[in-house]
Amino acid sequence: MEAVSDLNVAAVREDFPILQQTPRGVRMVYLDSGASALPPHGVVEAMSTYQETTHANVHRGVYATAERATFLYEKARLDVGTFVSASHPADEIVFTKNCTEAFNLLAQSWGEANLGEGDVVVLSEMEHHANIVPWQQLQARKGFTIKFLGITEDRTLDLSNLDELLDGAKLLSITATSNVLGTINPIKELSARAHAAGALIAVDGAQAVPHETVDVTDLNLDFLAFSPHKVYGPTGIGVLYAKREHLADMPPFLGGGGMIKDVRLDGFLPADGPQRFEAGTPPIAEAVGLSAALAYVSSLGLDAISAHHRRLTSYALAAIEEQLAGKVTVQGPVDSPQRAGVLSLTVDGVHAHDIAQVLDTYGVCVRPGHHCAKPLMRRLGVNATARASFGIYNDVDDIDTMIEALHATIKMFA
Amino acid sequence: MADLEELYREIILDHYRNPRNRGELEPPATRTEGFNPLCGDEIVLSLLVEADRIVDVKIAGSGCSISQSSGSLMSAAIKGKTVEEARALIGTFKQMLSLGDNDEVASDAEPAPINLRSLGELAALQGVAKFPVRIKCATLSWNTLAQGLDESGN
Ligand SMILES: Cc1ncc(COP(=O)(O)O)c(C=O)c1O
Numbered sequence: 001m002e003a004v005s006d007l008n009v010a011a012v013r014e015d016f017p018i019l020q021q022t023p024r025g026v027r028m029v030y031l032d033s034g035a036s037a038l039p040p041h042g043v044v045e046a047m048s049t050y051q052e053t054t055h056a057n058v059h060r061g062v063y064a065t066a067e068r069a070t071f072l073y074e075k076a077r078l079d080v081g082t083f084v085s086a087s088h089p090a091d092e093i094v095f096t097k098n099c100t101e102a103f104n105l106l107a108q109s110w111g112e113a114n115l116g117e118g119d120v121v122v123l124s125e126m127e128h129h130a131n132i133v134p135w136q137q138l139q140a141r142k143g144f145t146i147k148f149l150g151i152t153e154d155r156t157l158d159l160s161n162l163d164e165l166l167d168g169a170k171l172l173s174i175t176a177t178s179n180v181l182g183t184i185n186p187i188k189e190l191s192a193r194a195h196a197a198g199a200l201i202a203v204d205g206a207q208a209v210p211h212e213t214v215d216v217t218d219l220n221l222d223f224l225a226f227s228p229h230k231v232y233g234p235t236g237i238g239v240l241y242a243k244r245e246h247l248a249d250m251p252p253f254l255g256g257g258g259m260i261k262d263v264r265l266d267g268f269l270p271a272d273g274p275q276r277f278e279a280g281t282p283p284i285a286e287a288v289g290l291s292a293a294l295a296y297v298s299s300l301g302l303d304a305i306s307a308h309h310r311r312l313t314s315y316a317l318a319a320i321e322e323q324l325a326g327k328v329t330v331q332g333p334v335d336s337p338q339r340a341g342v343l344s345l346t347v348d349g350v351h352a353h354d355i356a357q358v359l360d361t362y363g364v365c366v367r368p369g370h371h372c373a374k375p376l377m378r379r380l381g382v383n384a385t386a387r388a389s390f391g392i393y394n395d396v397d398d399i400d401t402m403i404e405a406l407h408a409t410i411k412m413f414a
Numbered sequence: 415m416a417d418l419e420e421l422y423r424e425i426i427l428d429h430y431r432n433p434r435n436r437g438e439l440e441p442p443a444t445r446t447e448g449f450n451p452l453c454g455d456e457i458v459l460s461l462l463v464e465a466d467r468i469v470d471v472k473i474a475g476s477g478c479s480i481s482q483s484s485g486s487l488m489s490a491a492i493k494g495k496t497v498e499e500a501r502a503l504i505g506t507f508k509q510m511l512s513l514g515d516n517d518e519v520a521s522d523a524e525p526a527p528i529n530l531r532s533l534g535e536l537a538a539l540q541g542v543a544k545f546p547v548r549i550k551c552a553t554l555s556w557n558t559l560a561q562g563l564d565e566s567g568n
Pocket of ligand 1: 034100128177178179204206372
């Protein structure tokens, strides 16, 4: 087996005890990091250490443990802000429940205050439902228009009518990387063109943040949402980055404790900054786990991680082309460097669920279905794909096993 | 691997590749749609019920081998049966998958003994019980049938 990258995958694998599990009696081949990445030992340990030594509610107690819990929670905010290169890392990160809630916050707070009849929001046909449905829900109340950027035959974004769509738009809300096609979108260009048209830009970083450096300052993003559990962190916490000037003008999202300056019987005064959007007890242990996850990813280096994903993707694409051409179709750009470690596969005459079922007996974990992107599936003319997505712990052995299992699938259903 | 062969029995693969009673019927036949949002399976069931008997049935739709073969096997099993017999078959089929009457979740209770022979070829779907996620695929057409029988006033 030839080495595939600067990442020392064998050493990385040591950090993931879960990979030693053999639920099917064979080596676990985890190719579902796009749905949720496995947490390394350090993340689990940071969370349990916190739970066993420091647990307390934040922003309330004055005793030492509560102070320490508050410190760790706010440090997580700072770590996330630094990770995405926010200009004001302590003031521009809001913790939510997941990436989906981040978009709901954006729509119900910023959208509620800024969108009305005659306004336009531009999305794309390759969005996850998380960046479609919240806008549609708001649209039903506020009556603005939603326009969609299309995709081309080579499964990249169709930019031919971008300026037309952006004309008069207030917001372009778009994914940096398709969770189905693996397509990496030209966010810097989109950001510049949205701003030139007078629109803001919100980016769905769910698939991009685990794959490459996302620098909100360099990209000049107004908003960025992502899910820590796809970046080797825990579930139960999400991130919304928003420029400080936007947060200052946005009305609260959920109401309750923690998000107020004052409450009287006849009304309330909302808190400033990120706290305004964090009603109730936040995910504290999860924030601690997130800090550990980002430190872990940074220690490996996002450049090495991207290069690793790219090599695995090229290896898999070449193997499919060589051994399974005409039988297995890759739904997405096939030979593009602008591609993340996501491979959506379809096999003629075999449903994605059946592919995934056979792969499971080889220990190969892939995801069948529509991947919460039904408009895109309709555009591709398929009702489901089997999606393999790569993480830092995958190696070419994993891909070889997947290819072997695909052969078996075809044989079974032929 | 043994489980997999139990899941994908030859009969199932045959019904998946060559579905029986494929298509749709014109009114007065009733038309009922069923969806499994999990994997996007879709079933369109056309039923022609005359004098309490299912005189014709057609199945359209798309989905995985389990949902589609289950629909095909079901159509062959219920054609010509009375409504009462079809309803009883729904019960027996779900029992085979360790499901209660309205229950989508396999129960822990000791399953009542069922007469597998009364199920004929449908018994081939027994292996699905070992794959909890796929049970919804196997029951889709049966739940659609129950709904269709209700809608056709039976
Ligand atoms: C592109 C994209 N956006 C949004 C989400 C939603 O993430 P979550 O389910 O963690 O809210 C996902 C993952 O499911 C995704 O891949």
